[in-house]
Amino acid sequence: MGNESMISLSGMVMAPVLAAGLPLAAINWHSVLFLLFASLASIFAVGVVLADNVVRMALYLVFSLAATAGLFFLAGAEFIGAMQLMIYVGGTLVLLVFGVMLTAQAPFVSIKPSAADRALAGLAGSSLLVVLLAAALSVDSWQRPGLSEVTAPTATPLGMALLGMRVDGPAAGAATGAVANGYLLPFEIVSIHLLVVLVGAAYLARAKRRRTPRPIDAAASAVSVVEGSTRVELPAALPPRSGSASALVSGGSK
């Protein structure tokens, strides 16, 4: 067969396949990669469930979600794949890790659920699995229906659909001057959701002000400025700082 030169050419990724005697072009790489990403996503999802450490769970979740993004890419939905990477892996998980760290006192970092918790979670999880399996098995055909006619999706039709023009929908072909239904309303509702989240953030920021003062603030507030008073309390350990406080202090001691 004269495989040697080809092995060196195609590198170590291809070598095991060549050794198995399978020609590269004869393999449905799509299936191979699908299985790879699907199993990576599942393995790391199981890792999330089994891990004790919260931040480690977050790392496994990153890998699981990234593998899911790989599945999207593989299906040709590049925009959704990139979105998955940006929002979930880049955004939501940073939020999650911040949240975990925010509460990360030693007892919360390691989670050791009791047997009852495990049983309950197992029950909930397996019932969800049954529902999902039933849904998956009720699909009539997993064979691809005439995909050769579908052009590769791009961001343009997505944007059109979001702004109320479905170029792919059934209405587009049958349009006799009628406006095809798009997703303009959901699009605007999304922005209202975002508005709500921003208002929630403002509420959190209000809560944050009820905090214990920094030592430096406390020291400053000890310098109580009373109009017309000459007595100024000043902690001996802290020298007066520049600015209005020290100006008043020096004025009062004269």
Add this chain to the structure above:
Amino acid sequence: MSDFLPSPLTLAALVKIGLLVGGLMTAAAYLVLLERWIAAWVQDRRGPNRVGIPFTKISLFGLGQPLADGLKIILKEDFTPKHVDKILYNAAPLVILAASLAIFAAIPFGSVLPPLNIPGLPDPVPFLVAPGLDVGVLWVFALSSIAVYGVLLGGWASNNKYGFLGGLRSSAQLVAYEIPLGLGLLGVVLAAGSLKLDAIMNAQAESGVWYCMAQPLGFLVFFVASFAEAARLPFDLPEAEQELVGGYHTEYSGIRLLLFLVSEFLHMITAAFLIVIMFLGGWHFWGITGSSQQITWLEALLRFGILSAKILAVIVFFMLVRWSWPRFRFDQLMNLAWKVMLPLGLANLVTVAAVEEFRPQFTEALGATTAGWLAIAVPWVVFFVGWILAGILTPSGTDNRPIRAHDPLDIERGIREHDLAETELAGTR
């Protein structure tokens, strides 16, 4: 027979990946040398100038320094402290380097090659690893947000206070400046009508107007935000040496530290690539490079050379800034991101959208030339107005003195009385 070989397309991709990975690693090593030379020049001292060919007296201006540094760091102990979270500690540098390398799958490093006429390989061959990827810009952003994750994990896993604070600060900074970065980018995407970086370059070459001229506000916002994303001074808070020792990589040593440092330099290179490709015309230069896709070998080389020269110029600017500016304080950093850059970016987006929306009408009414000049003039007016407004609304100098309050919990009242005392004092003086 040919069944056993990867297809020509895959082979071409492999060749490009090899060139890019090798080139980027070498570039990162030699940019460190360049940075040290520039630092020495700025500070009026001699930089690294000794290491040349080993066992001889030939010093070659210190060109052997990166090799010696690399060799030294590889020979260092690969040490994992006892107190760290082993899995996360080991994963963080791998994640961050892999992500910052893989960003380049969507970044073009030239224009196209002249026709090669290789069967199975569609001509012209682009200087881009994944020309079919429709969402190039989003890929770049997605992977740079994964880099945030590496920093955060590295800092947390180190179980060290400096590392933790550094990782926290760093991730907050990277996350905060990703928004202005995206807003600056959105204007370019809007004007070019594509998410592919090569299409963005082509659009600039065809019109002859670089986006830094048509969208000055977007350029400013993007430029500042990419400084912050690359964590270069004045935005190097993640590893502010005087406060945080090494920041998120305090507990790292040897090869893993090298991975962090290399990926930091890769971020700077990525930032320079993006600035040049999106705002400085990419490979285009008036009168030297054509704008068509049918090109000769000379033109292909010229385009590659011009792109590289522009990128190098931006990188040198990065380095000069590093040795000329002091570091921001964290509150100033956050103010700049949320109160200056974000509104300016939004203003840029709306301006660009409006200009692009009404350009056809104006072209019809006034003619192409006048409309073209108007499309440049309006954003510049918005640029200056926005700059002045931002300066008035968010003064750059901020007061860091403690806030006095009778009730230590009532900070708001403290601020009011502080201001009151200030004005009264000003009156009695």
Add this chain to the structure above:
Amino acid sequence: MAASRREVLSLRLFFVTDFVTNFTKSVSAADFHWKRSMEAILPVLLFVAIAAAVSVGLVFAAGLIGPNRASAVKEMPYESGMDPVHDTRRRFDVRFHLVAITFLVFDVELLFLYPWAVASRSPAGIDAAVSEGLVSCRGLVFAGALLFISLVVVGFAYDWRKGVFRWR
């Protein structure tokens, strides 16, 4: 009906069977769409794989070459040469969480705006839709996008007033 139903079930009780039949089948011209998406995505996957291999390989090689001498002092957390005090896993300021929340809001906003930005000027975009009569004029679409942006701007202004972005 019932027989075909059982057939369907047995066929795809699980994907593995589907996968095995697919595994050695070469990609035919009928699979144009999948081949097209593979052409687009394969270089990216290769790059990711090679980037990961380079970083793992570097660490692995250095682990083989370098010395390995641990000591008690070396394994202490670094705190400028002092003995470490307190636990590192402390709670921190909620403002970092606020930064993450606001980031996420604007990240999502940007991602919804990208498709609009692309469609706005690309040849197959809004102009084509206007000429096909899918939408009456460009102005409507522009107004929709502006409404989206302005709603988030309102939230941003509210947060600014409420001091979400105040760091002192």
